[in-house]
Amino acid sequence: MQSIVPMQCLQREYEADKETFLSVFDAVCSASAFCDGDFVRAFEREFAAHLALRGCSGVNSGTSALFLTMKALGVGRGDEVVVPSATFFATASAVLMTGATPVFADCDARTWQISPESVASLLTEKTKLIVGVHLYGGAFDTNAIGKLAGEAGIPYIEDACQAAGTKIGGKRAGTFGAAGCFSFYPTKNIGAFGEGGAVVSDDEALIRRIGFLKKHAQTPDGDHLELGFNMRMEGLQGAFLRVKLQSLDRAVERRRAIAAYYRQAAERSGALRYQQSLPGTEHSYHLFVVAPGSRADFTAYMRDRGIETAVHYPIPLHLQTAFYGGYYRGALPNAEALCRRCVSVPVSPLLTDAETERVYEALRDYRGASPEES
Numbered sequence: 559m560q561s562i563v564p565m566q567c568l569q570r571e572y573e574a575d576k577e578t579f580l581s582v583f584d585a586v587c588s589a590s591a592f593c594d595g596d597f598v599r600a601f602e603r604e605f606a607a608h609l610a611l612r613g614c615s616g617v618n619s620g621t622s623a624l625f626l627t628m629k630a631l632g633v634g635r636g637d638e639v640v641v642p643s644a645t646f647f648a649t650a651s652a653v654l655m656t657g658a659t660p661v662f663a664d665c666d667a668r669t670w671q672i673s674p675e676s677v678a679s680l681l682t683e684k685t686k687l688i689v690g691v692h693l694y695g696g697a698f699d700t701n702a703i704g705k706l707a708g709e710a711g712i713p714y715i716e717d718a719c720q721a722a723g724t725k726i727g728g729k730r731a732g733t734f735g736a737a738g739c740f741s742f743y744p745t746k747n748i749g750a751f752g753e754g755g756a757v758v759s760d761d762e763a764l765i766r767r768i769g770f771l772k773k774h775a776q777t778p779d780g781d782h783l784e785l786g787f788n789m790r791m792e793g794l795q796g797a798f799l800r801v802k803l804q805s806l807d808r809a810v811e812r813r814r815a816i817a818a819y820y821r822q823a824a825e826r827s828g829a830l831r832y833q834q835s836l837p838g839t840e841h842s843y844h845l846f847v848v849a850p851g852s853r854a855d856f857t858a859y860m861r862d863r864g865i866e867t868a869v870h871y872p873i874p875l876h877l878q879t880a881f882y883g884g885y886y887r888g889a890l891p892n893a894e895a896l897c898r899r900c901v902s903v904p905v906s907p908l909l910t911d912a913e914t915e916r917v918y919e920a921l922r923d924y925r926g927a928s929p930e931e932s
Contacts, residue, residue: 563916565866566745567908574908575801579751582797591793594773598796604803605756609730609738613765614758616791617772620719620741623755624652626789627715627737628687630767633658637686642672643874643886644893645691649717650875650885658686662876662886665893668834670694670847673892674702680887681710688714692721692731694870695747695813695844696835700726700734707735715739719755722747723810723842731842732758742799747813747844748806750795812907813843816914820846820903823921829928830856830921845870846905851927853899860903863920868902899929 572579591597598616606614617623633639635657641650643662650660664676672690688707690698700716707714718724718732719741725731732738742754757768775786824830831849835841847870850856860867874893876886903917 560864563865563904563909563913564906565868565902565904567906568744568749570906570908578801579798582801583794586793586797589793593792594790595793595796597793597800598791601791601796601800601803602756604800606758608803608806609733609758611733611758612760613762614756615765615768615772616796617755617757617768617789618791619753619789620717620739620743620755621648621652622772622787622789623719623739623741623757624648624689624715624717625655626768626771626787627739627757627764628652628656628658629771630764631687631713631715631736633686636684638682638684639687639689640677640680640685641689641875642691642693642893643876643890644670644871644896645693645717645875646719646871647875647878647880648719649689649691650881653689654880659684660875660881660885661685662874662881662890662893664890665693665896667892669696669698669836670833670892670896671696671698671836672703674699674706676890677703678706681706685710685712687712689717690714690735691717691719692724694833694847695720695724695842696833697721697724697726697731697839697841699836704734719743720746720844721842722844723806723813725840725842726836727838733760736761737764742795747810747842748799748802751798752792752795754791754795754799756791809907810842813905814841816905816907816909817841817843817846819914819918820905820921823918824848826922827924829924829926831929843905845902847900847902848921849896849899849929850901850924851899851929853901855926856901856924859924859926860901860920863916865917865920866904869900870902871900872897895929 637658653660713736
């Protein structure tokens with residue numbers, strides 16, 4: 559019986575460096591450094607250096623990274639925050655957590671990234687912040703979004719939760735806006751052994767503010783100056799992430815090589831669209847996503863060939879139940895079309911050559927209706 563080509567290879571990653579991970583686990587436990595602490599401090603320094611930035615604050619998830627950044631920038635009740643509709647729920651739920659209102663922008667039809675034209679149409683006197691998402695590991699147009707933010711006199715931040723390893727003009731994603739927010743969920747390009755996240759910035763005051771808020775806004779003498787939060791990074795996750803950071807660039811290069819192969823297959827199929835990258839950017843392929851004319855037809859076709867697929871993300875945010883009821887102004891046709899059709903295929907750097915060949919052949923041979931025909 560033919561083996562399944564998996565979407566994720568987390569067990570393989572563990573087995574490949576098992577002794578190192580076990581030794582790290584022992585080091586953290588021996589030091590009882592479970593919450594924040596020296597291992598997290600070391601990771602913060604190393605991740606900031608990796609990004610060529612002055613500051614990094616490790617937190618317990620990408621969602622917390624977004625929320626704390628918005629809080630630190632003063633986002634709150636009565637404010638509006640422009641976010642893309644085609645992305646994961648947390649980008650907008652973090653806005654609601656501050657008391658502000660998310661306003662949803664459409665995506666570009668080719669890159670699937672937040673559309674600057676859509677953003678421009680949504681800016682009002684209430685707009686406090688723009689959040690761009692580097693969707694699937696591609697890069698949004700930081701130049702255009704930065705220009706819009708500058709003209710409006712507001713900051714923008716990068717939701718880089720899917721973009722560890724992505725580059726824009728040779729610089730790493732997460733280093734362009736007022737802050738970059740990362741997730742280290744286990745399936746990300748650099749994943750923890752559980753939850754984790756980070757905020758990065760050259761604004762050291764902003765990083766200090768986030769470090770204060772994430773620890774209950776507590777002073778050294780035990781006074782709590784305001785409502786803070788328990789959103790620290792665990793010591794174990796900081797220690798594991800230090801190990802994984804060393805191989806991040808190699809893993810991303812492997813993802814790029816696999817994705818280049820898949821793009822050739824999609825071109826030969828003629829029935830699959832795939833995400834286009836902006837000139838001067840380097841996609842990190844957290845996900846390799848195709849858009850067939852019929853998602854149901856394509857996923858059944860891949861399943862019959864023993865290839866796992868996934869859907870990221872099936873419902874645009876402006877149509878999610880939690881947000882439904884007036885958070886967008888006008889139609890968002892590109893986001894709706896993408897979310898209706900998108901399918902992710904395996905692109906893990908730990909796939910074997912034989913497994914990537916099977917995915918390539920399946921993509922190449924697919925002859926379903928194209929998106930333009932459906």
